[in-house]
Amino acid sequence: METMMRWVAGAGVGFWRACAVTAVTMLVPALWAAAVVLAVLWVEDPWTWIPLFVVAGVGTLGLSRPVCRWVRALVTRWTGTVVPPGYREPPPVTQLSTGFWWNGYTYAKTAKQAREEQEWRHKLRDPATWRDLRFVEIVALTAGVASMIPLVGIALAALGFATSSYVAGGAGLLVGIGSSPYGWRLLEPVAVRFLRPPAVTSLTERVSELTAQRADTTIAQAAEIRRIERDLHDGAQARLVALGLSLATAEKLMDTDPRQAKALLQEARTGAATSLTELRELVRGINPPVLNERGLADAVRAFALDSPLEITVDAEPLTLDPPIESAVYFAIVELVTNAIRHASATSASISIVRSAGALGIVVEDNGRGGAAVRPGGGLEGLQRRLAAFDGTITTTSPAGGPTRVTMTVPCESS
Known part of the structure; x- marks a missing residue:
């Protein structure tokens, strides 16, 4: 009995997941179906079909990335499999000395205009955009069709029982319930196979990441060297120079004014201790001895x-x-x-x-x-x-x- 209850609960969860997969994967086919219906029913001149299909094409381009994002989210949430997006990062938008903004492709008068133009240009040139367009077609014909089986079964069952066709209703109910735990499961292998970025893209992203890290490391090292040089110049080096002058003056006054020479030697000793403390702090800031x-x-x-x-x-x-x-x-x-x-x-x-x-x-x-x-x-x-x-x-x-x-x-x- 407990096993049966678990199976029924799994069928219920699977049915709702199949509904979610159908809603996501069939968005683009539904858009094209609506365009075809409008063209056939309400447009008499075949030439006026062109704007409808242009609108459907633009809508497909606009929906492809959100559909792929939703598919990744569903796969990660339900199976734990992470499908990386693999989209290229756009270049930064920078302001030139002339006041214009450069977005990597063209110049613009404002940063907003530069980013807006950069967005669609970068999207069209990103190979991942065309991968997404291909994926929305593949996923609709595979995982989308599979996820519709439980829905069609339940719909046939409802129609059969409503029309007193109990055989058809029972068969539809059997198909709907029996396929519910499995109707959505094709989404994961399809997403992993066709939505994951190719190895070349991953390697390219890794090379870019390592290049940026190397540049950051070089900049950080240069900044650290400048800091050490500044601390030595302003601190210990200045004190050591003053120490040398004090010792030279004390040496000259040793015979003529021993008391003044003694005072200078005491100042030199204090300066040497201070310099040693500063050097220890500097070394501790570079690599603390206790760490080693x-x-x-x-x-x-x-x-x-x-x-x-x-x-x-x-x-x-x-x-x-x-x-x-x-x-x-x-x-x-x-x-x-x-x-x-x-x-x-x-x-x-x-x-x-x-x-x-x-x-x-x-x-x-x-x-x-x-x-x-x-x-x-x-x-x-x-x-x-x-x-x-x-x-x-x-x-x-x-x-x-x-x-x-x-x-x-x-x-x-x-």
Whole structure:
């Protein structure tokens, strides 16, 4: 009995899924069917059919991408299979010194005009657009037809019972109920086979992604070198120069004014200690010694002890590749610093867990929230730096807090 109830429940779910597949996959055929009906019934001159079919063609082009998006969503929701979209990203719209906007194809007077013209030009030149057009035809003839079987069966059953044709009604009911659990299942293999982007497209996107990551890494390295040079020039170098001058002056005054020479030597000693402290801070900012000596977990705990926030750290000892270890450490430091500067947080928690070949980091604070990834912002820079290791970052920060940032970095540890 329990098995029968589960099968009936599955048939009910399958029927509604078949209805959803039919509604999505038959949109384009319904559009063309409506155009043909209008042409046959209400248009006498065959030449006036052309505008109807032009409208149907434009409608097909406009519906193809939404239909494919809905198919991907249904497949992911029902089966867990993710079909990547594979659409090319349009080039950025930039303003020139002349005041005009360049969208990668033509010039425009305003950014809005540039984006509008870029949208349709880019869509027509994107191979994925023509893949979508092909897919809406294929899916209608395969998964669409299959999903209509339960609907047709139920419709025949209703018609048969309404006209007292009980044999036809019973047969239709049997077909409708029997095919309901399976009528929608053809959608997944069809989508995987015909909607997934080709390997060449995936490789091209990966090459573009790696090129962008390399450029970001080069820019970040150059900025870091400039920062180190600036800190050395304005801090330790200036103090060392002053130290040399003080020692030279003290050497000259050693015989004539020993008291003044002693005072200069004391100032030189103070300056040397200050320079040493600055150099240690600079080295700690480049690569903290505790990170090399004791690993990521202890380095984060040491940072938490020095932080003005009340921070709880949940982390196990891990041995990671030095580049990943350094990137994760400074990402945590930046997130906590942002919580202090911008969110007025008083406490935070840091969790570092490794599972299934990936390192998961969660940083949460009790600040006022409202953090978001903005162009040129700190979170966007953090996202780019983690992308160099195929890492991802997810931010949840409602107004009023709390802010929760989750980072995932693929890695192997020993």
